[in-house]
Amino acid sequence: MPELPGLERRLTADGSPTLFSQRFQEAFHSSAGARLEADQKYLLPAQLERWPSGATVQVVDVGVGLGYNSAALIEAASDRGLQLQWWGLELDPEPLTQALSDPGFSNQWRPTTLALLQQLLCRGGGAGESSGLSSNSTWHSALGQGELLWGDGRARLPELLGRAAGQCDLVLLDAFSPRRCPQLWTLEFLTGLAQLLTPSGRILTYCSAAAVRQSLRQIGLQLAAIEAPESSQSQWSLGTAASWQPLPVGVGLRELTAMEWDHLSTQAAEPYRDPSQTAEASAIIEARQRAQAASSAASTSAWRRRWGT
Numbered sequence: 570m571p572e573l574p575g576l577e578r579r580l581t582a583d584g585s586p587t588l589f590s591q592r593f594q595e596a597f598h599s600s601a602g603a604r605l606e607a608d609q610k611y612l613l614p615a616q617l618e619r620w621p622s623g624a625t626v627q628v629v630d631v632g633v634g635l636g637y638n639s640a641a642l643i644e645a646a647s648d649r650g651l652q653l654q655w656w657g658l659e660l661d662p663e664p665l666t667q668a669l670s671d672p673g674f675s676n677q678w679r680p681t682t683l684a685l686l687q688q689l690l691c692r693g694g695g696a697g698e699s700s701g702l703s704s705n706s707t708w709h710s711a712l713g714q715g716e717l718l719w720g721d722g723r724a725r726l727p728e729l730l731g732r733a734a735g736q737c738d739l740v741l742l743d744a745f746s747p748r749r750c751p752q753l754w755t756l757e758f759l760t761g762l763a764q765l766l767t768p769s770g771r772i773l774t775y776c777s778a779a780a781v782r783q784s785l786r787q788i789g790l791q792l793a794a795i796e797a798p799e800s801s802q803s804q805w806s807l808g809t810a811a812s813w814q815p816l817p818v819g820v821g822l823r824e825l826t827a828m829e830w831d832h833l834s835t836q837a838a839e840p841y842r843d844p845s846q847t848a849e850a851s852a853i854i855e856a857r858q859r860a861q862a863a864s865s866a867a868s869t870s871a872w873r874r875r876w877g878t
Contacts, residue, residue: 575590575591575592576663577589578671579600581598581600581602581603582601582602582605583601583603583604583605584602585598585603585605586603586671586673587635588635593745595746595749597634599775603635607638608641609795610773610774610807612641612645613821614773614795614810614822615771616820616822617645617651618820623650624651624652625652625713626646626651626652626653626654626738627653627654627655627733627736627739628738628739629655629656629657629765630658630741630743631658631722631740631741631743631744631753632658632659632742632744632745633657633658633659633717634659634664634665634743636665636669636686638743639655639657639686639715640677642739642741643685643712644678653713653714653715654714655708655713655714655716656715656716656718656729656733657689657717658722659717659718660720666690669683669686681710684710685708685710688707688709689707689708689715689717691706722752722753722758723843723847724846726758726761727761730761730764730765733765734765735764735765736767737765737766737767737770738766738767738769738771739770740762740772740773741774742772742774742776746778747776747778747780747841748854749850751841751843751850752843752848754780754781755784755840755841756788756840757843758843758846759781759785759788768814771810771811772809772812773810774809775795775807775808776809777807777808777809777829778837779832779833779835779838780838780841780857781809782809782825782833784841785811789813791811791812791813791815791816792809792811792816792825793809793810793811793818793823793824794808794825795808795810795822796821796823806823831875832872836864836867837869837872839861842856842860
C-alpha cells in the first residue's frame with residue numbers, strides 16, 4: 570500500500586493497521602490494537618443495547634481518522650436493527666483514503682460498511698461551500714444516513730449545533746492527544762460538544778487527562794471511567810464517558826477512583842482554553858502553562874508521589 574505524505578503505516582498488536590502522523594508526532598491508535606481500541610473505548614461503553622430494534626441513534630464522530638470507530642458502530646447498529654443518523658467532523662481525508670486502500674483495514678469490515686465510508690470521500694456541495702468552509706459529503710443506506718463536515722472542527726461545530734443541538738445520543742471524541750492537538754480539547758470546544766447531547770447522551774473518549782475531565786465537570790457533565798479489562802494491571806481507565814445524567818456503571822463503565830478524583834485537584838486539571846476558537850496549538854498550550862504557573866493547586870508531581878504512580 571503506498572503511503573501518503575506525512576503518514577506512516579504501522580501494524581498494531583491485534584493485527585489491525587493504524588497510521589503514525591509526522592505532523593502530530595503521534596499514532597492514531599495505541600499499539601495494543603486499532604480495532605481493539607474502537608471496540609473497547611467506544612463501542613462497548615456506547616451500550617447500544619439501551620435502544621430497542623428499530624430505534625434511531627444519533628451519533629457524532631469527532632476525528633473520523635481511519636474510520637474505525639464509526640465502522641464498528643455501523644456494524645453493531647446493523648446487527649441490532651438500529652438506524653443511525655451520523656455526523657462526522659474531520660480535517661484531513663488522507664487517513665480514510667489510506668485506510669480504504671489497505672487490505673489489512675478493509676478485510677475487517679463488511680462490503681456495505683466499506684461502501685458507506687467510501688461515499689465520505691466523495692465530497693459534495695453542501696452547506697460548507699456556501700459559507701466558505703470545506704465541503705460536506707454524505708452516505709445513505711437502509712441503515713440510515715450520514716454527513717461528514719470537512720474542515721477545522723472548531724469552524725464546523727457551530728453549523729452542526731444549528732442542526733443537531735440537544736439531539737445527539739453519542740459523541741465519539743477521538744482527536745490527537747491534548748498535548749499534540751489542544752484545539753479540540755479546550756473548554757470552549759468541549760462545551761459545544763456537550764450542547765449536542767440529549768439529556769442522556771454521552772461523550773465517549775479514550776482520553777483520561779485531568780484537564781479534559783475537569784473541563785467536562787465544569788461544563789456540568791457527570792463523569793465515569795471507561796473500564797480497563799480485568800487482565801490489565803494499570804491503575805488508569807481506558808478513557809472517559811460524560812453525560813448530563815449520572816452514568817450507570819457496568820458494561821464497560823465504572824466510577825472514577827479516589828486517585829482519579831484527586832488528580833482533578835492538581836495543576837494538571839487546568840483546562841485548555843481557546844475563547845476565539847481560532848488559536849494555534851502553541852498559543853493554547855502557552856496560555857495553559859501560564860495559568861498553571863499562577864495556580865495555587867497542588868503540583869502533579871506531589872500527586873504522583875502521594876499515589877505512587
